Amino acid sequence: MKKKILIVGGGTAGTMTANNLAKKLMPEIDRGDVEITLISNSKYHYYRPGAMYVAFHKSEGHEFVREQRSLLMPEIEFIVDAAVEINTNRNFVKGQSGKRYEYDFMVLATGCEAAPERIPGLKEGGDWFYTYEGARKLAEKFQTIKNGRVLITVNFPKTPNIPHQCGIAPVETTIMLHDYLTEKGVRENVEIVYTYPTEAQSVHNGLFLQEPTSKVLPAIFDGMGIKHKTGFTLNKVDPNKKVAYSEEGEEMEFDILMSTPPFIASKVIRESGLSKALDGEGWLPTDRKTLKVKGLGNVYTLGDTVDLPVSKAGGTIHNQTDVVADNIASELRYGYPTESYDGLVIAIAQMGLSCGMPLWYDYEEDVQPTPCSKLGSFVRKGFNKGIYWAAARGMI
């Protein structure tokens, strides 16, 4: 009996895992014992970290999109069909087309979405760089601003100890904004105010969700004349008066509000009944080591959908993907998972338009911030425009 592996989601997690599974299970594929199918709601694959470059007119955006089929090994069957129903009792997923995809093993990799509508007034009055559309809107505003205030706000999910997408992005974009406005010669007349919420996973009243970096940020910001304050959890925006209100009872005026909005899991996951997260956010209960969905014997998850405290970022997926692929392979071969995820996240932060800082952390150790460099920036940008695609294909 041919064993069926179904991957739901064609983003970074789904693509890397499908390719890694195909590589790992090549002997079974050659014998006709295994078939791998990936379903996605889109024919295209978007490299999400590219969006913030669009916000500063450093990229048009098309460089970060490829056809999903071109990123997958031919052994993988790829079908454009949005998942609309997950039935873990009877081991199938129903697509928008009405077709049923049965599975012996499944990987849920549908990521997360920005949900600005969860804060009254944010969708109408605020901006964000986490989507290409949002980044384009920001680019136009940044292009024309000559004076006033850009206010940065960051929101976390209501479910405890879960980060927003890409923890370092608010810091990156704040420094990139400083560089951009300096380049344009308007920095002196535009005030940049970086705010951070009271609660940020295990950090209270800080400027970042990890202590070591949170401690060095004030000095870094001061050196660039970037104002910073903690204890500001955005909970309402008045789009007409352009005022941001916090849970803590404060209000701040802005000309541009560059926000990190609330994030939620995708609809099919939120409606699956599998989540135990608060506020209908939909994060999947994940075993931090095996990456199995808790309570299910044959379903794995990784990437942005998990309820783990690790970063919702590509650099996390790059280390989770082999754990999932290896575990599914060993379950097929021996009947039990054999690999364990140690929480490793790797990345090169874009700390300003031309300065890059390699970083890594895991379940045991936080990021140790180091000075950024021009060479680091080259490696980051090289990753954006080339190495990422090799990574997505499972080549690196």
Place this chain on the structure above:
Amino acid sequence: MNEKVEVLKSKEMQALEEKMTMLVQTGRIDNLIDLLAVVSDNIEMTTQPMVEKMIGTVDNMATAGFVTENAVRYAKRETDKNEVPSLFGMLKLLKDKDTRKGLAFILNLTKGIGKQL
């Protein structure tokens, strides 16, 4: 006033010093320092557009490699699975949509090369 200062060195520092002394004495240090200097200068001179072009070239080659490697592996698997086809078997293979897509691609590939000659 004459003072003699004695510096206490750890075993490791001593070993390092000995290596550096050797490099200086043999004249090797010149090339090594020059190499580091050239690397540093090249990093300084590199610009963002250069990085993009270099990475674009790497990506193009990786993509061509990926596509070719996949096609070869697929072709090998299919060929191994079946007996050597008869003439009729060949026609059947030609009728397949993916085969025709691939042949059209090869013809266009040939055309693309022709255009560059």
